[in-house]
Amino acid sequence: xxxxxxxxxxxxxxxxxxxxxxxxxxxxxxxxxxxxxxxxxxxxxxxxxxxxxxxxxxxxxxxxxxxxxxxxxxxxxxxxxxxxxxxxxxxxxxxxxxxxxxxxxxxxxxxxxxxxxxxxxxxxxxxxxxxxxxxxxxxxxxxxxxxxxxxxxxxxxxxxxxxxxxxxxxxxxxxxxxxxxxxxxxxxxxxxxxxxxxxxxxxxxxxxxxxxxxxxxxxxxxxxxxxxxxxxxxxxxxxxxxxxxxxxxxxxxxxxxxxxxxxxxxxxxxxxxxxxxxxxxxxxxxxxxxxxxxxxxxxxxxxxxxxxxxxxxxxxxxxxxxxxxxxxxxxxxxxxxxxxxxxxxxxxxxxxxxxxxxxxxxxxxxxxxxxxxxxxxxxxxxxxxxxxxxxxxxxxxxxxxxxxxxxxxxxxxxxxxxxxxxxxxxxxxxxxxxxxxxxxxxxxxxxxxxxxxxxxxxxxxxxxxxxxxxxxxxxxxxxxxxxxxxxxxxxxxxxxxxxxxxxxxxxxxxxxxxxxxxxxxxxxxxxxxxxxxxxxxxxxxxxxxxxxxxxxxxxxxxxxxxxxxxxxxxxxxxxxxxxxxxxxxxxxxxxxxxxxxxxxxxxxxxxxxxxxxxxxxxxxxxxxxxxxxxxxxxxxxxxxxxxxxxxxxxxxxxxxxxxxxxxxxxxxxx
Ligand code: BGC
Numbered sequence: 211x212x213x214x215x216x217x218x219x220x221x222x223x224x225x226x227x228x229x230x231x232x233x234x235x236x237x238x239x240x241x242x243x244x245x246x247x248x249x250x251x252x253x254x255x256x257x258x259x260x261x262x263x264x265x266x267x268x269x270x271x272x273x274x275x276x277x278x279x280x281x282x283x284x285x286x287x288x289x290x291x292x293x294x295x296x297x298x299x300x301x302x303x304x305x306x307x308x309x310x311x312x313x314x315x316x317x318x319x320x321x322x323x324x325x326x327x328x329x330x331x332x333x334x335x336x337x338x339x340x341x342x343x344x345x346x347x348x349x350x351x352x353x354x355x356x357x358x359x360x361x362x363x364x365x366x367x368x369x370x371x372x373x374x375x376x377x378x379x380x381x382x383x384x385x386x387x388x389x390x391x392x393x394x395x396x397x398x399x400x401x402x403x404x405x406x407x408x409x410x411x412x413x414x415x416x417x418x419x420x421x422x423x424x425x426x427x428x429x430x431x432x433x434x435x436x437x438x439x440x441x442x443x444x445x446x447x448x449x450x451x452x453x454x455x456x457x458x459x460x461x462x463x464x465x466x467x468x469x470x471x472x473x474x475x476x477x478x479x480x481x482x483x484x485x486x487x488x489x490x491x492x493x494x495x496x497x498x499x500x501x502x503x504x505x506x507x508x509x510x511x512x513x514x515x516x517x518x519x520x521x522x523x524x525x526x527x528x529x530x531x532x533x534x535x536x537x538x539x540x541x542x543x544x545x546x547x548x549x550x551x552x553x554x555x556x557x558x559x560x561x562x563x564x565x566x567x568x569x570x571x572x573x574x575x576x577x578x579x580x581x582x583x584x585x586x587x588x589x590x591x592x593x594x595x596x597x598x599x600x601x602x603x604x605x606x607x608x609x610x611x612x613x614x615x616x617x618x619x620x621x622x623x624x625x626x627x628x629x630x631x632x633x634x635x636x637x638x639x640x641x642x643x644x645x646x647x648x649x650x651x652x653x654x655x656x657x658x659x660x661x662x663x664x665x666x667x668x669x670x671x672x673x674x675x676x677x678x679x680x681x682x683x684x685x686x687x688x689x690x691x692x693x694x695x696x697x698x699x700x701x702x703x704x705x706x707x708x709x710x711x712x713x714x715x716x717x718x719x720x721x722x723x724x725x726x727x728x729x730x731x732x733x734x735x736x737x738x739x740x741x742x743x744x745x746x747x748x749x750x751x752x753x754x755x756x757x758x759x760x761x762x763x764x765x766x767x768x769x770x771x772x773x774x775x776x777x778x779x780x781x782x783x784x785x786x787x788x789x790x791x792x793x794x795x796x797x798x799x800x801x802x803x804x805x806x807x808x809x810x811x812x813x814x815x816x817x818x819x820x821x822x823x824x825x826x827x828x829x830x831x832x833x834x835x836x837x838x839x840x841x842x843x844x845x846x847x848x849x850x851x852x853x854x855x856x857x858x859x860x861x862x863x864x865x866x867x868x869x870x871x872x873x874x875x876x877x878x879x880x
Contacts, residue, residue: 227458289344303341308331309322317616318547364399458472540672544617575597764824766861
């Protein structure tokens with residue numbers, strides 16, 4: 211079915227450019243089918259007529275998906291959420307989000323992938339393919355520069371051209387390869403102009419430069435002036451806004467907007483309706499299978515950060531104590547990405563006992579002996595004492611902790627654990643040194659006060675309704691952990707570029723430019739607690755036999771062998787970083803340009819191959835206004851993390867003279 215813009219009256223056209231409510235488009239007086247859009251990135255969030263969330267599969271958060279470094283799982287994640295969407299009647303999923311994790315304080319970090327644009331873009335691309343393979347559309351969001359929640363509706367993200375291209379546009383550019391049906395703009399202004407009205411961003415970059423020909427939807431209530439948004443090529447202003455009709459009509463009368471411009475937007479909405487109509491919505495997983503998919507992704511993303519004396523995996527016959535409510539019901543993030551599941555997770559204590567029938571596994575709620583001895587705190591002290599007594603003499607104590615609350619529309623105020631958990635760890639250590647800390651948070655945590663004193667740390671992130679199944683399986687060694695961090699963990703908030711500075715309320719100057727995440731720490735020479743790409747396994751892996759084959763002027767196939775040298779099967783995420791050895795512009799020490807996750811049986815060797823192309827070597831030249839690769843030597847670094855480089859090779863880029871710029875001479879005074 212094809213819909214014609216000329217069949218609609220002006221009022222019907224304008225009605226089509228906004229919703230009729232939070233989630234649906236207009237029927238234009240019964241002439242058109244309506245589209246239903248729904249959140250979101252971590253599972254379907256959909257409301258019934260009474261505004262109550264419908265139950266859906268709570269998938270691991272995108273931040274946890276990123277820790278899998280697994281393209282197939284990103285596809286599976288998208289596919290699984292699309293199953294719920296198809297079942298519940300949504301047409302478009304408002305996901306994935308690919309905003310860069312510029313600061314660990316950002317309240318929405320759990321909805322995003324990484325501090326690295328390449329990792330974010332590649333996984334988002336596969337996620338989109340997965341969703342759309344089931345006949346459900348996606349909304350790639352939030353374009354762009356929404357990197358903290360504080361001031362998100364007013365504060366301008368002032369970002370230079372190079373950082374926009376290399377860091378902030380880049381994940382969108384890569385994800386667009388999967389042709390998402392829609393893109394959502396950000397709330398904030400970018401360089402002084404609201405993202406929703408930013409013609410350069412939406413028309414100039416998204417449509418003209420990146421070739422996006424789908425529909426651009428506003429973020430919810432991000433539009434200040436409807437006609438300005440439409441002129442900037444926003445097609446759909448969400449949700450319903452009573453000002454849209456009078457505002458657009460008045461603008462048309464005054465000549466601020468033309469009928470042609472309105473028709474272009476309406477045509478994009480009509481095209482989307484056609485797409486939805488022609489889509490073959492498919493459900494290919496039962497509810498139980500969707501849950502299994504959630505568990506599978508959680509198992510692959512949960513990341514082991516420390517494991518001294520191989521305290522993990524726990525052994526059958528041991529005497530263990532599980533401490534903390536979070537072991538019964540792990541938390542997730544709040545806001546539009548919150549998913550209501552009806553799946554009841556079994557407490558960790560029960561799961562461990564099932565898996566280790568000969569072990570003794572106890573549970574204690576745990577509470578801190580808070581500073582003040584008066585009143586209510588005395589009750590807390592009683593709990594605390596009981597917990598310490600329980601912990602005393604156990605072979606290991608598994609302690610569940612979390613950081614400051616994470617969610618949409620607010621940021622974390624610090625990156626330490628909640629104070630009560632810091633105190634709990636400190637006090638438990640007096641009674642038992644064998645602490646295994648499980649961190650239920652979704653962005654970097656400053657662990658500096660206790661990390662040296664505990665035996666193990668497992669970062670479970672926000673891993674959805676399969677958390678406890680996945681985590682218990684890792685704790686007992688049924689599953690070998692294979693997750694790696696998708697963001698650096700600094701020692702301290704002060705070590706991050708922005709620290710606790712969050713802009714002046716009107717402007718935030720991104721004067722870190724392209725030096726975000728590991729690009730910043732490496733340039734500034736700041737040590738981090740856990741680097742980007744880091745994660746432990748119960749296996750050991752050796753890297754060897756690096757070969758680099760040139761297939762075109764700037765195209766290379768990099769291959770290397772990975773051997774599982776241990777007697778446990780496991781999977782290794784290997785990472786390919788590229789360093790420009792000499793450059794005429796400032797460049798990061800190295801940048802991620804490829805990665806692969808490889809499953810290896812005990813003793814097995816496999817050859818991994820990764821392709822590099824022009825963009826692996828190029829930077830965005832503001833002088834040439836395009837990507838540019840300089841002739842010369844580039845180092846190819848193969849790492850188990852950004853700081854654990856195992857193999858190094860070199861390639862020479864030799865482009866034609868007319869593709870190069872004249873180089874500056876260096877004069878020596880001798
Ligand atoms: C969020 C979007 C979300 C939309 C609809 C906004 O507040 O920023 O990510 O898709 O609401 O819930």
